[in-house]
Amino acid sequence: MEEPRDSTQMVKIEQAARILQAGDVVAMPTETVYGLAGDASRDDAVVKIFETKSRPRFNPLIVHCATIEMVETIAMFPPLARKLADKYWPGPLTMVLPKHVGAPLSDLVTAGLDTVAVRMPKHDMARTLIEKAGFPVAAPSANPSGKLSPTTAQHVLDGFDGRVPVLEGGPSVEGVESTIVAVQDDQLILLRPGTISRDDLAAATGRPVLDPEDKTIKAPGMLLSHYAPNATVRLNADECLDGEAALNFGNSKLRSKVATLNLSPSGDLAEAARHLFSCLRELDRPDIRTIAVAPISTAGLGEAINDRLRRAAADRS
Ligand code: TXA
Ligand code: MG
The missing domain is CATH 3.40.50.11030 (Threonylcarbamoyl-AMP synthase, C-terminal domain)
Known part of the structure; x- marks a missing residue:
């Protein structure tokens, strides 16, 4: 018999993987911030992510993969992206790449865009969880939309009043969300700064790092008021x-x-x-x-x- 679990309880990796396979959400540790994870291919799981966070549906989610093979099932992977992956994956770098036609992704994940944001987390428990689940996992930060991001399991419990099961993986070692860079042909556009800096990206690729205003690219989630305390x-x-x-x-x-x-x-x-x-x-x-x-x-x-x-x-x- 399954051991009883109320949603305020911390879960182990196997339980967390079963929760994902059942189309439910679970908070997972990553090196940047805790993420609210769900099966990226299932509309019902992705709807639960948006509803739990009260997140506006126009704001697409980052898809987390455990391996390059998994990334290749959902996105094109041009040479420039490969260069960055060699250097920074697994790690706190998200790349916005052209989505494969017919990729096993809910349209809600990408908010209807023809690109997908992909990242391979460095935190071992996150990668193990994704591997055990067996599919790419959508995960925005595990906090109510607009509020402070969670860097401990306790922050997640506090933010959602214990309504979300949490895989405890210690405090996040980076502390701010991943750097997001769009890779368009041979161009890099910095959509969200992170601990991998603009200079790091330029040095790794020999390419200039452009700002979104220089291009017609949309960064739909970059709302000005965000990460806000009540004070x-x-x-x-x-x-x-x-x-x-x-x-x-x-x-x-x-x-x-x-x-x-x-x-x-x-x-x-x-x-x-x-x-x-x-x-x-x-x-x-x-x-x-x-x-x-x-x-x-x-x-x-x-x-x-x-x-x-x-x-x-x-x-x-
Ligand atoms: O460190 C992180 O990235 C954390 C952990 C959990 O991995 N996740 C995270 O997710 O910060 P979230 O949902 O809070 O931020 C995702 C950002 C949003 O600003 C969203 O608009 C942008 O990524 N985004 C997602 N898909 C995109 C796309 N196809 N094109 C442009 N921006 C995209
Ligand atoms: Mg967030």
């Missing part, structure tokens, strides 16, 4: 106003009477990325209306950190 966020603060919480970086010295955290006292951008969402969560208390954030370098993966902070601070009206 408002004030960027590039050089002092803390009355009642504000403080989020420092390196040797910045914002001082708050309510709460003060530092993303990385040593000024290490990788550490700051890893701690970004959990620090914002910790400061997102009912008694705190505004979080003042010190300036953070925009070099390298600082671009990704500043991107997330800009969206957290964006006007929500």
Whole structure:
């Protein structure tokens, strides 16, 4: 007999694979953030992902694969993409590639586009889960749409009030979502900055990395207000106003009477990325209306950190 499982319970890999095979959703750990996983080929599973997150249907999902062979069942894989895969897969890089006609994908996954976003996660438990399930897995971040992304299993339980089973895989080591790059013929377009930086992509390929405005490409999910705590966020603060919480970086010295955290006292951008969402969560208390954030370098993966902070601070009206 199956052991009883209520949805607040953590699940093991075999159980998680069976949940996916039954067309249900389960949260899985990845090195970037936890993902809300479902069978990418099944409309019913993908509908559950959108409904659980209250995510608008025009915003397509990333499809996670365990192997290159699995990727080749759904997308074309031009030489430029192969070069990036050799260097960065498995890892925090998502590539938007031309979708195969007749790929075993629900149209809801790609929101009707003729491209598909694909990634091969580095987290061993994620790849093992996908392999055991036996099919590509759609997985947006496992948080209600627009809110802070989850970097621990507890964040997922909190975000969905324990309604989603979670495969516990420890805290995410990267802490911000994957870099998304569209590969169009011999061009690269950076759709979302991440810990693999613009310079990394250029160095690996010898190609310039363009911005979406330079091309007619659509990045439908890149809504300005996103990754938002309940508190408002004030960027590039050089002092803390009355009642504000403080989020420092390196040797910045914002001082708050309510709460003060530092993303990385040593000024290490990788550490700051890893701690970004959990620090914002910790400061997102009912008694705190505004979080003042010190300036953070925009070099390298600082671009990704500043991107997330800009969206957290964006006007929500
Ligand atoms: O690190 C990550 O990428 C995490 C983990 C779970 O893998 N996933 C993640 O998924 O961040 P999500 O759904 O929160 O972000 C997916 C982004 C959205 O901005 C979406 O618009 C974009 O990928 N996207 C998906 N398919 C696309 C496509 N065909 N063309 C352009 N953008 C696409
Ligand atoms: Mg997300």
